[in-house]
Amino acid sequence: MNKILTEEEVVTQIKDGMTIGVGGWGSRRKPMSLILAIIRAGIKDLTVVSYGGPEIGLLSATGQLRKAIYGFVSLDSIPLEPHFRVARQTGKIEATELDEGAFYLGLMAAAHRVPFYPTRAGLGSDMLEMNPELKLVESPYPDESGNHEQLVAIPAFDIDVSLIHMNRADQGGNGQFLGPDLFFDDLFAMAAKKTYMSCEKIIPTENLLDEGSVHTLRIPRIFVNGVVEAPRGAHFTECPPDYGRDEDFQKLYAATAKDPTLWESFKSRYLATDSHQEYLRMVDSQEEEK
């Protein structure tokens, strides 16, 4: 089976108004070459569901994001995503902010095709007030004192397309992570109607155990509709062991949130490129200029 696609072929599957699940965590192993392809294609009114990083900042800065559903939005070494901060403080995007663990349950409910998972997280905090659509549910089972406990019902996320980035994959869409943490990428793949996976390198199936044990094969192809080979496809986020975060470039990106002129030049230099390869050439030429 061959599911190999290009970034451009993947984004033909993404329409205005869709809800996109994005794997990774903060500024770690984000499918950036696919996010840049969405920016090039100009797809609008998107909702992004993620443990948020630069995908939320970039898409809100380009005006393509309508709503963000997140546990947090961070660049890790920069604790709060600066473009996200601007978008929130100007009221540019709608926001559904969940407890980080509750977010995991929304993903898991979607992956398991149940309407919700129950949790205590949110009781007593303002999470319920901030998100009036969240409902409570009463346990059908009494506890030892005969009480029926009230819990928060975290609804399943309704995700049209998930995008994840792996270290290795085969052409059939079996994905492999070689870094320290899978994060929630398997759940993103299961939770969406369709999932597209970019990877650093497509390798023959028989070579999948060359670099990692069987425990690293956590994305089976039954949950993957297409696979894109994108070397440095997570740039500028980290993708260990292949590469770390490009902290200099991340700082350059972060600075554009405070200065519209810097943002315009960042946009024309890096986002107006016609491919991921061209974007990387611009990144590398900026390195050489230093």
Next chain:
Amino acid sequence: MRRSDICIAEIAECFRGESDILCNPIGISPIIGGRLAKATFAPDVVMTDAVSVLATNTLPIGDQDAPRVIESYAPYRTIFDIVWSGRRHVMMGATQIDQYGNQNIAAIGDFQKPKAQLLGLRGAPGNLINHRTSYWVPNHTKRSFVSKVDVVSGPGYDRMSEIGEPSNRYHDLHRVVSNLGVFDFETPDRQMRLRSIHPGVEIDEVVENTDFEIVIPDNLELSRVPSEAELEIIKIIDPTELRYSEVQDV
């Protein structure tokens, strides 16, 4: 003795008596204090390397290359599983905290369009309702110790009493350490009490920098000063003196 080192010894004290739980301090001074506790009087807690493993040895803060003695694997998903299991004591920061311990790290102003977007709720709602929690506030002022927080990320004792049993059964707000003193909620109505004051701080300074009435016990104690041996361990954990950038000496 520098104020920061006193704060770190008192942060470590928050974890005294803990064993077989995930000691999970977040932020510079909390991580140093937590690692100090594990290296000394609380050896049986487990701690992460701030990436994805539980390491038994004393790691310098922020050092990605330091050798780790790994005892188990704890990626982010596992951390949430541990939160829900209750086998965790977290220390978080608080941009605002009130007299019942309600904490805000989410936003200043209205959530829908905040004046200042902060970190967000992060894991606070789930942490507070599932296991023991302490807080660290490096800048004790009327802007951080407030009479009312703008957003409740981590609920305090008044909110928990409102929702009642059985929902509140695992809520356990342990202590608050600031640059001026140590605080707990061991009062009849669970209002914040000054537990100990750092050497060199006057009671008036605490009162003047707190925007609510703080309970002050008759027999107020001084915070503990770290021993020479502890100071040596603090230097190993924080060789580049990050701690002094977080807490200024007066």
